Amino acid sequence: xxxxxxxxxxxxxxxLALVVAGFILPIGYxxxxxxxxxxxxAALPRTVMVLDAWNGQGxxxxxxxxxxxxxxxxxxxxxxxxxxxxxxxxEMNGARSVLMQTRRALGSLEPxxxxxxxxxVPELATPEIWQLIKNNSNPFTASFLLRAVDxxxxxxxxxxxxxxxxxxxxxxxxxxxxxxxxxxxxCVVLAYPTAYYISxxxxxxxxxxxxxVLVPFWTSILVRxxxxxxxxxxxxxxxxxxxxxxxxxxPLQLIFTRFAVYVAMVHVLLPFQILPLYSVMxxxxxxxxxxxxxxxxxxxxQFLLVxxxxxxxxxxxxxxxxxxxxxxxxxxxxxxxxxxxxMISYYIAxxxxxxxxxxxxxxxxLLLLVFTGALILIARRFVPGLGSLKAG
Amino acid sequence: MTRIFVTVFAxxxxxxLVAPLLVIFPLSFSSGEILTLPVPGYSLRWYEDxxxxxxxxxxxxxxxxxxxxxxxxxxxxxxxxxxxxxxTNFRGKTVVLALLSLPMVVPLIVTAxxxxxxxxxxxxxxxxxxLIVAHTIIATPYVLITVLASLQTFDPNLMRGxxxxxxxxxxxxxxVxxxxxxxxxxxxxxxxxxxSFDELVIAIFITSPGEFTLPRQMFAGLREFISPTITxxxxxxxxxxxxxxxISEAVRRxxxxxxxxxxxx
Numbered sequence: 001x002x003x004x005x006x007x008x009x010x011x012x013x014x015x016l017a018l019v020v021a022g023f024i025l026p027i028g029y030x031x032x033x034x035x036x037x038x039x040x041x042a043a044l045p046r047t048v049m050v051l052d053a054w055n056g057q058g059x060x061x062x063x064x065x066x067x068x069x070x071x072x073x074x075x076x077x078x079x080x081x082x083x084x085x086x087x088x089x090x091e092m093n094g095a096r097s098v099l100m101q102t103r104r105a106l107g108s109l110e111p112x113x114x115x116x117x118x119x120x121v122p123e124l125a126t127p128e129i130w131q132l133i134k135n136n137s138n139p140f141t142a143s144f145l146l147r148a149v150d151x152x153x154x155x156x157x158x159x160x161x162x163x164x165x166x167x168x169x170x171x172x173x174x175x176x177x178x179x180x181x182x183x184x185x186x187c188v189v190l191a192y193p194t195a196y197y198i199s200x201x202x203x204x205x206x207x208x209x210x211x212x213v214l215v216p217f218w219t220s221i222l223v224r225x226x227x228x229x230x231x232x233x234x235x236x237x238x239x240x241x242x243x244x245x246x247x248x249x250x251p252l253q254l255i256f257t258r259f260a261v262y263v264a265m266v267h268v269l270l271p272f273q274i275l276p277l278y279s280v281m282x283x284x285x286x287x288x289x290x291x292x293x294x295x296x297x298x299x300x301x302q303f304l305l306v307x308x309x310x311x312x313x314x315x316x317x318x319x320x321x322x323x324x325x326x327x328x329x330x331x332x333x334x335x336x337x338x339x340x341x342x343m344i345s346y347y348i349a350x351x352x353x354x355x356x357x358x359x360x361x362x363x364x365x366l367l368l369l370v371f372t373g374a375l376i377l378i379a380r381r382f383v384p385g386l387g388s389l390k391a392g
Numbered sequence: 393m394t395r396i397f398v399t400v401f402a403x404x405x406x407x408x409l410v411a412p413l414l415v416i417f418p419l420s421f422s423s424g425e426i427l428t429l430p431v432p433g434y435s436l437r438w439y440e441d442x443x444x445x446x447x448x449x450x451x452x453x454x455x456x457x458x459x460x461x462x463x464x465x466x467x468x469x470x471x472x473x474x475x476x477x478x479x480t481n482f483r484g485k486t487v488v489l490a491l492l493s494l495p496m497v498v499p500l501i502v503t504a505x506x507x508x509x510x511x512x513x514x515x516x517x518x519x520x521x522x523l524i525v526a527h528t529i530i531a532t533p534y535v536l537i538t539v540l541a542s543l544q545t546f547d548p549n550l551m552r553g554x555x556x557x558x559x560x561x562x563x564x565x566x567x568v569x570x571x572x573x574x575x576x577x578x579x580x581x582x583x584x585x586x587x588s589f590d591e592l593v594i595a596i597f598i599t600s601p602g603e604f605t606l607p608r609q610m611f612a613g614l615r616e617f618i619s620p621t622i623t624x625x626x627x628x629x630x631x632x633x634x635x636x637x638x639i640s641e642a643v644r645r646x647x648x649x650x651x652x653x654x655x656x657x
């Protein structure tokens with residue numbers, strides 16, 4: 001390595017270290033969490049060992065009961081027990097209460113537990129719960145990733161679709177995709193004539209008009225969403241205006257609807273589409289249009305065959321940014337949308353902050369990341385230089 | 393005909409962009425508690441509430457602490473890294489660049505959730521330091537972009553000249569390189585501050601009430617009960633973005649003049 005490249009590396013090292021430690025490692029950690037399965041082995045080490053020798057058919061050997069009793073006795077005060085019951089309940093509804101019952105019953109029962117336990121906790125006398133423990137003694141699992149696409153393991157280890165009532169994630173991905181597509185399309189349709197108009201103004205007028213784009217662009221997303229949150233309220237200015245103008249007699253339900261999500265998201269993301277379009281159009285100018293006109297092309301041909309292809313890079317650059325930002329959008333739909341209008345990001349936040357299930361957080365994040373990554377790879381074929389910095 | 397249509401359409405879109413922001417202003421000066429127009433009367437009670445409530449003041453203070461710390465760290469790290477990247481064509485340059493720009497491409501919600509999970513393990517969650525680290529990471533790509541762009545117009549012979557005249561490298565960088573790339577550095581710094589000041593998603597994940605920033609406090613307010621104090625907070629944030637926009641435009645103009653001057657020479 002030459003002396004100069006050593007200096008290069010030395011100068012880059014602090015930032016690189018920060019990004020690796022604070023960003024790459026956390027993302028990697030999360031991705032690994034999507035397939036990790038440590039809870040059962042941590043809380044029930046002896047049971048897992050005994051069940052390891054069991055073939056999963058019929059009932060496990062009697063020693064499994066004593067091992068389970070020992071394990072629960074040992075972990076009853078620790079956090080492991082709670083984590084394990086939550087983990088198993090995720091796989092099989094009701095597993096948590098069976099294990100809680102077992103823990104309660106153990107206080108007053110005497111060994112051998114294979115005889116005494118089934119009397120108080122009849123659910124333990126069926127193979128399902130034992131199969132469940134055995135299946136989840138593996139340190140890795142595909143459960144979370146499967147659940148993120150509405151699939152699950154049966155107690156005997158097959159993969160099946162989750163019951164229709166609980167299947168939400170495929171719809172969620174579809175909804176995220178379609179909302180993002182529509183937001184992008186609306187942004188392009190609104191931005192194109194606007195950017196064209198501004199680029200046709202004199203420099204001075206254009207810079208004033210651009211101010212109307214830049215001020216919202218620099219205003220925080222939350223402030224802009226707040227504005228819509230207030231505007232769309234039942235007693236808010238829009239409903240007040242509609243009633244005052246006697247267009248409607250009753251206030252309309254505007255907030256917490258899909259309509260609100262579209263309006264607010266388009267408002268927030270529109271500058272990202274106008275800015276690249278404007279810069280392309282400004283550079284392009286109208287000389288090509290005039291050339292086409294002088295050669296006798298009618299206006300629609302000038303536009304379709306000359307201007308549109310020349311400004312396509314601006315459309316593509318903006319659309320890719322708008323789409324990518326929409327796919328991961330959280331704040332705006334969370335505030336102005338109803339439960340039926342939420343996207344993947346809402347569930348990532350939900351599983352982090354409300355229903356604590358980090359496996360699902362990780363699995364949904366992984367899928368969203370793969371989705372965005374695939375999108376960038378496709379987009380890069382059309383928009384060169386996207387997604388990476390250009391230097392030198 | 394088409395021309396008229398395009399003009400009307402464009403102004404309608406521009407109106408759509410600006411009007412919602414303008415509506416907040418009269419609402420924030422309302423004397424009533426219901427957020428609607430026309431307002432019953434004008435008063436400063438919501439601003440009073442903002443400046444007399446500890447929650448809002450603490451949140452504002454936290455936002456400035458995190459924003460300024462992020463700006464300083466991101467600008468220093470981003471500028472040195474950009475200079476290093478620009479210095480030579482070392483092996484692995486494209487990989488390094490891709491790696492450093494990743495925080496811009498990864499969906500913010502994924503970044504936020506991952507940081508929450510990992511930062512909890514090392515005790516960085518629920519601390520202003522954790523938020524500063526997180527904001528620095530998402531803000532430095534902007535510093536890199538602006539500084540790399542201004543380094544492209546920088547003539548490396550100037551640095552060589554300074555070194556051959558006996559200046560120490562650090563002095564030469566400070567006295568020769570830095571003044572010339574200053575517009576890029578300043579633009580990056582402003583962007584870093586704005587990124588941190590506006591950021592909400594990571595703040596939702598890794599702060600608890602003691603470390604709430606201004607956007608986080610607003611978000612909490614919108615979720616609980618909506619008090620018009622939020623409109624006062626929003627106006628304050630809009631004015632701040634206005635100031636930042638103004639500074640960044642001034643910096644950009646200065647930068648354009650600098651490069652234009654260079655071309656003339």
